[in-house]
Amino acid sequence: MIVDRQGRRFRKLRLSLTAACNYACTYCVADGRRLVAARDELTATAMLRAVELLRDVAGVEALRITGGEPLLSDRLEPFLRGLGTLAFQDISLTTNGQLLAGKLPILRSAGIQRLNVSLDTLDPNAFRKIAKGGDLQTVLSGIEQARRAGMSIKINMVPMRGSNLDQVMPMLAFCVQQGYELRFIELMRMGHLAQHAEVFRAQFVGQRELLELIGERYEFSQAEAPVDSTALRYDISEGGAFGIIANESVPFCRSCSRLRLSSTGWLYGCLSSNRGHFMGDLLALPSDQAHPQLAGLLSRALGDKQDATFTGSALIMKSLGG
Known part of the structure; x- marks a missing residue:
């Protein structure tokens, strides 16, 4: 097990199944272009091997499957089938929900019980302006079908001034009524927002x-x-709960246990660092050779973590399993 001087280690892995996304959310990309799959994305078999190695060497206990949009990937089903052999007790998935209804049979057969769905507004016009794609009613229908299937659902919302701040209370009322936990995520200084401080400050x-x-x-x-x-949680006296992921206001760097693996095989220990560590070359090696080399990569990735404060970086969040 690899531990730093603050006692931090990697317990939670966020795996980007693909960089492709069918949205172009304003807080993720600046020009409205949808993210596309990289030419050198790992196969499902290679991803499974990477996850196995990270479990064995880093002691990763929980896995979140993300993107881009993971439900777009043709590797989703074979990856989930193989994941069952790795015996993770905590597996969850983050999605924008656009394809959720059609993918529910695959998710259910793989034993996925927890979903985080990115949804920034209940207003159709605001939805189109923020997401630059998709259909709100399709997302809401998919969430409802997942709820009926017995899945635990959290809704992720990024509140932004001049965009959807007026939706904070309608979103919370909706989630309380439906039994979903709403997570407010403070706008992050990532990608284009890290380079345009005035835009970030105006929307934060x-x-x-x-x-x-x-x-x-x-x-x-x-x-x-x-x-x-990552979230500060609050119980509502009349029932329900919500959380705030306060990256800027209340940084959680001192206790961060997250490791990210991109769809192309790069490890990132901290979102405030542009530095990646490539583990793709290790995936074909036998374990006795791969383990010590991976331990070195993980030590460097852990060393990238900030001591106290999130500073942001030019990395595009959704290509790293945000």
Whole structure:
């Protein structure tokens, strides 16, 4: 097991199954172009080998499958089939929900029980402006079908001034009514937003403002959460809960246990670092050769973590399993 001077280690792996995405969300890409699959993305077999090695060497305990949009990938089904042999107790998936209804049989057969669905508004016009693609009703129908199938669902929302701040309360009311937990994610200084500070500052909505806004309608109290949780959780007195991932307001760098693997085989230990560590060359090696080399890569990736404060980087979040 690899541990740094602050006692941090990699417990949670976020795997980008593909860089491709059928949306072009304004907080992810600047020019409205959808992300496309890289030519050198790993095969399902190679991804499974990578996950196996990271489990064995880093001690990864939880796996989140992300993208881009993972449901777009033709590797989804073979990857999920093979994942069953690796005996992870905690496997979840993040999606924008556009293809969710059609992929539910695959997800259910693979034993996926937890979903995070990115949804920034319930207003169809605002939806089109933010996502630059997709259909709101299709997403809502997919979420409802997943709920009926017994899946645990969290909704991820990025509040932005001048875009969807007026949707904070309608979104929370909707999630409380439907039994979903809403996660507000503070806008992150990633990609184009890291390069245009004035745009970031104009759109940013922080934890304090969110809590004040929510407090006008709901009584709530802070709930306990795991020490390495990214979200500050709050229980609503009349029922339901919400969380805030306060990257800027309340950084969680000191307890971060996340490791990211891109669809092309690059490891990233910190979103505030542009530095990747390529493990693709190790995947064909026998374990006795791959393990010590991977340990070296992981030590360097762990060393990339910030000590206290998230600083952002030019990396495109959704190509890293955001």
